[in-house]
Amino acid sequence: MYEHKKWIWQHEAYPSFDYRYEAIAGKLSSVSRNTGKLEYAIHILDQRNIRNIILDASADEIIQSSKIEGEILDRDSVRSSIRKKLDNAFAYKEDRSTRHTDGLADILVDSSFNHAPLSKERLHGWHHALFPTGYSGGYKIEVARYRQEEMQVVSGRGYREIVHYKAPPAHMIEKQMEELLAYINHSQEDPYIKSAIAHLWFVAIHPYDDGNGRVARAITNHVLCKELGLTHHYFSISKTIAKHKRAYYDILERSNNLIYNREFDFTEWIAWHTEMVNRSIIFAIGEIEKVVRKAKFWDRARAHVLNERQIKVLNKVLDIGASEFEGGLSTKKYAAIAKTSIPTAKRDISKLVKCGLLKRVVGSAGRSTRYVLT
Numbered sequence: 364m365y366e367h368k369k370w371i372w373q374h375e376a377y378p379s380f381d382y383r384y385e386a387i388a389g390k391l392s393s394v395s396r397n398t399g400k401l402e403y404a405i406h407i408l409d410q411r412n413i414r415n416i417i418l419d420a421s422a423d424e425i426i427q428s429s430k431i432e433g434e435i436l437d438r439d440s441v442r443s444s445i446r447k448k449l450d451n452a453f454a455y456k457e458d459r460s461t462r463h464t465d466g467l468a469d470i471l472v473d474s475s476f477n478h479a480p481l482s483k484e485r486l487h488g489w490h491h492a493l494f495p496t497g498y499s500g501g502y503k504i505e506v507a508r509y510r511q512e513e514m515q516v517v518s519g520r521g522y523r524e525i526v527h528y529k530a531p532p533a534h535m536i537e538k539q540m541e542e543l544l545a546y547i548n549h550s551q552e553d554p555y556i557k558s559a560i561a562h563l564w565f566v567a568i569h570p571y572d573d574g575n576g577r578v579a580r581a582i583t584n585h586v587l588c589k590e591l592g593l594t595h596h597y598f599s600i601s602k603t604i605a606k607h608k609r610a611y612y613d614i615l616e617r618s619n620n621l622i623y624n625r626e627f628d629f630t631e632w633i634a635w636h637t638e639m640v641n642r643s644i645i646f647a648i649g650e651i652e653k654v655v656r657k658a659k660f661w662d663r664a665r666a667h668v669l670n671e672r673q674i675k676v677l678n679k680v681l682d683i684g685a686s687e688f689e690g691g692l693s694t695k696k697y698a699a700i701a702k703t704s705i706p707t708a709k710r711d712i713s714k715l716v717k718c719g720l721l722k723r724v725v726g727s728a729g730r731s732t733r734y735v736l737t
Contacts, residue, residue, distance in 0.1 A: 371619050372531045372567055374627050378542055380560045382630040387556075390634055394555055394641040401597060401644050404651040412654050414450065416597060420647060421445045421475075423599035425467045428580050431605050436464060444468035466492030470577075474585040475596040480548040481585060483540065489581055493574045504572040509536045514569050527616050530569035539568045547586060554590030558583045559636035563629065567619055580604070587640070598647035603639045610635070657681040660720075660736065667718045672701035673711050677720065680736060691724045691733025 371377055405413060422441045429436050443460035445468045446453040460468075470489045477485075487507040494506045505511060514530040531539060543564050550557055565579045580601050588596065604611050617623040618632040660681060669677075679700050680692060698708035712734060715721040724733040 369621055370529055370531075370567075371621060371624065371627070372535075372539070374621060376627055378539065378564065380564065380629045381627060382556070382633050383628070386630050387634045387637060390637045390641065391553060391555055394637055394644065397641055397644045397648065398591060401648050401651075404648055404655075405595075405597060408651065408654065412658070413595070416647070416651060416654070417449065417595045418442060418445055419650070420599050421449075421468075421471055421596045423602045424580075424584065424596065425464070425471055427599060427605040428577050428601035429467070431580075431601060431608055431611070432576055436467075440464045441467070445471070448472045462495060466495055470581050471584070471596065474581040475588045475593075477585075478589040481544055481582070483544065486540075486578065489578055490571055490574055493577060499573040506572075509533070509540070509570045510572045512572075514572075516569075527612075528569075528619050530567070536568060536570045540570055543568065547582070554587060555637045555640060556633055557590060558586040558640070559633040560629070561586050562636060563615070563618055563632055566615060583636075598643045600640055600643045603643040603646065607639070653681065664718075664720055667720070669715075669718075670711070672703055672707070673715060676700045676711075677715075677736075691727065691735045692721070693731075693733055 368374060405416070408416070422438060422445060425441050425445075426436050426438060437459070439459045440461050441464050443453075443458050444464040447455075447458070447460060447465070448468050449472070469492045473485065473489070491507040494504060497503060497506050511533050513532065515526055516528040516530075518525050518527060543561065546552075546564070547557075547561050552560070562579050562583045565582055566575060569575050571578065583600060584596070587593070587600075614632055614635050618629060621627070657678075660677075664677070676692070676697055692712075694705060694708045694712060697712055698705050701708060701711070703711075712721060716723065716734070719737055721734040722737050724735055727733045
């Protein structure tokens with residue numbers, strides 16, 4: 364049928380996605396252990412801190428998934444949209460949401476918390492939430508329906524144009540999407556493998572005029588939340604992928620192109636995707652540990668009378684981590700954070716040392732003196 368088979372959907376084995384389990388077993392074991400650690404860490408938090416973890420992770424997922432596609436969102440708007448969905452105490456006078464961020468929050472909430480079978484109608488709903496006006500970048504697109512035209516992923520222009528991927532013809536989309544949805548809803552595959560294959564498979568079909576990457580990442584989110592039995596959204600995969608955006612596009616291109624993927628083997632993609640999930644979970648565990656450390660620190664600090672400057676600086680150090688201060692907090696950095704003078708900073712720090720909340724870094728002295736939390 365095809366003179367030259369270049370794309371995976373042209374391969375006779377498609378839509379199977381072969382992989383070597385022994386090559387990814389170690390990564391699967393690691394991510395499974397860390398998922399258990401995350402669930403345990405969540406259980407020791409109080410409800411207020413759990414709510415904040417969910418809000419931050421959900422906002423990160425929305426903002427970073429859009430950032431991967433070159434769209435920059437306002438964090439306050441995104442948080443307002445999420446809080447309207449999840450927080451019964453949300454005060455509408457604080458509402459900074461937009462129609463667009465409300466739609467993105469709808470996708471996040473539905474993909475995370477709605478464990479009903481995924482359907483074409485739900486996907487179309489997500490797509491409509493992405494493009495409520497029917498336009499993308501000033502261009503009219505087909506919204507909430509599969510594309511009707513041919514689709515290529517290209518970069519450059521004219522003789523410099525490079526075709527990175529050519530999607531299946533429009534007439535093939537309906538059947539291929541039915542097969543993908545059946546896999547998502549009924550496969551007993553390992554959840555981490557399943558989320559990776561579903562992500563790649565959707566990208567390979569490229570069923571929409573635009574927004575395919577964001578919908579693919581929402582599908583990953585749906586599969587993991589449903590298959591792992593997660594009741595809330597505690598980590599952001601897109602935040603990790605955004606840090607490795609170039610590698611993300613490169614490995615998708617290699618996986619979808621038979622010139623690079625001659626063996627029709629998807630082990631590399633599954634391993635990479637699983638590593639991204641694992642790093643996301645490890646980051647989330649680290650954020651929870653910060654919350655726990657901060658709570659324990661302030662339990663001790665309440666025994667002392669501190670001024671607003673001291674509280675502000677201590678919270679800053681606790682929030683971003685002492686390691687960000689290159690070995691400790693200096694008087695100069697204290698003054699900059701507190702927006703005060705060097706002499707005042709010295710007095711504040713001296714009191715914090717006497718209270719046992721800060722201690723001088725061994726070996727530091729004079730202008731190079733550094734302090735760390737105790």
